[in-house]
Amino acid sequence: MTATPIDGKAFAAGLRERIAEHTAAMKERGITPGLAVVLVGEDPASQVYVRSKGKQTRETGMNSFEHRLPAETPEAELLALVEQLNEDPAVNGILVQLPLPDHMDEARVTNAIRPEKDVDGFHILNVGRLATGQKAMVPCTPLGSLMLLRDRLGSLSGKNALVIGRSNIVGKPMAQLLLRDSATVTIAHSRTQNLPELCRTADIVIAAVGRAHFVKGDWIKPGATVIDVGINRTDDGLVGDVDFAEAAQVAGAITPVPGGVGPMTIACLLANTLTATARANGLPDPEGLTP
Numbered sequence: 035m036t037a038t039p040i041d042g043k044a045f046a047a048g049l050r051e052r053i054a055e056h057t058a059a060m061k062e063r064g065i066t067p068g069l070a071v072v073l074v075g076e077d078p079a080s081q082v083y084v085r086s087k088g089k090q091t092r093e094t095g096m097n098s099f100e101h102r103l104p105a106e107t108p109e110a111e112l113l114a115l116v117e118q119l120n121e122d123p124a125v126n127g128i129l130v131q132l133p134l135p136d137h138m139d140e141a142r143v144t145n146a147i148r149p150e151k152d153v154d155g156f157h158i159l160n161v162g163r164l165a166t167g168q169k170a171m172v173p174c175t176p177l178g179s180l181m182l183l184r185d186r187l188g189s190l191s192g193k194n195a196l197v198i199g200r201s202n203i204v205g206k207p208m209a210q211l212l213l214r215d216s217a218t219v220t221i222a223h224s225r226t227q228n229l230p231e232l233c234r235t236a237d238i239v240i241a242a243v244g245r246a247h248f249v250k251g252d253w254i255k256p257g258a259t260v261i262d263v264g265i266n267r268t269d270d271g272l273v274g275d276v277d278f279a280e281a282a283q284v285a286g287a288i289t290p291v292p293g294g295v296g297p298m299t300i301a302c303l304l305a306n307t308l309t310a311t312a313r314a315n316g317l318p319d320p321e322g323l324t325p
């Protein structure tokens with residue numbers, strides 16, 4: 035059996051088109067969505083992401099505001115910038131690129147963002163709202179992964195979903211979203227016993243461990259849907275957390291790296307910015323962009 039590759043790049047392009055249409059309609063009413071991205075330090079990978087986010091924001095018709103601060107900036111200065119963006123009516127979404135330098139407290143910075151503008155969905159109020167089924171801003175990578183899963187499978191109800199990884203930015207919110215869609219959710223991590231056996235029971239596998247080719251082909255149940263969230267830079271280039279060559283022989287469908295979840299993450303950032311703008315202006319949530 036050979037798996038269908040899930041084309042995240044094409045899906046994200048379609049999503050951006052719909053976002054651009056919504057944005058154009060908002061601009062007719064005199065509202066231009068604005069996204070502020072803050073980058074602290076000179077990490078080359080982060081610079082690439084931030085540039086790509088800014089470009090796609092502008093292409094969608096939204097305003098992009100970029101703020102770059104030196105790595106040694108005191109935390110208080112970053113918090114002051116966040117406060118200024120909180121108060122700025124032209125800014126509907128705020129993203130502070132992670133990771134932050136060691137002298138900064140990521141939780142403190144994240145929780146300084148006004149929850150309504152927290153397009154990453156990392157603020158503790160949004161985490162709690164998602165966990166309790168209230169209207170929230172939902173983290174971009176899990177949201178994009180959910181969209182791909184629903185597109186492929188329709189209903190996720192009753193399916194066995196295994197999330198490998200328990201991070202606050204992917205594993206935990208992904209599990210919450212799958213649970214909301216009535217999947218039977220298991221979260222595995224570095225201490226999980228018999229992971230290969232457990233994985234072989236999963237109809238849906240979400241790999242978010244950050245280790246190149248961690249998930250092997252013989253862990254995959256025939257026909258399963260595999261979402262690879264990993265972005266690992268190796269001598270062979272960019273690879274995922276799943277051994278794609280092996281897993282693609284067994285799975286029903288699988289996301290490639292690159293070209294899978296990554297482009298969906300950025301498209302969902304734009305989707306969240308649009309949603310935040312709609313809510314800030316008392317408009318209904320744009321169709322199909324929220325879970």
Ligand SMILES: Nc1nc(=O)c2c([nH]1)NC[C@@H]1CN(c3ccc(C(=O)N[C@@H](CCC(=O)O)C(=O)O)cc3)C=[N+]21
Pocket residue numbers: 082083129130131132133154174265272291292293294295296297299300
């Ligand atoms: N506050 C915050 N929010 C984030 O959402 C956030 C962050 N910090 N810090 C870093 C990670 C990483 N991230 C990616 C986004 C797009 C791709 C992406 O588009 N990847 C392309 C390939 C890009 C390449 O070639 O490097 C792909 O998979 O096809 C990857 C990774 C967002 N992050």
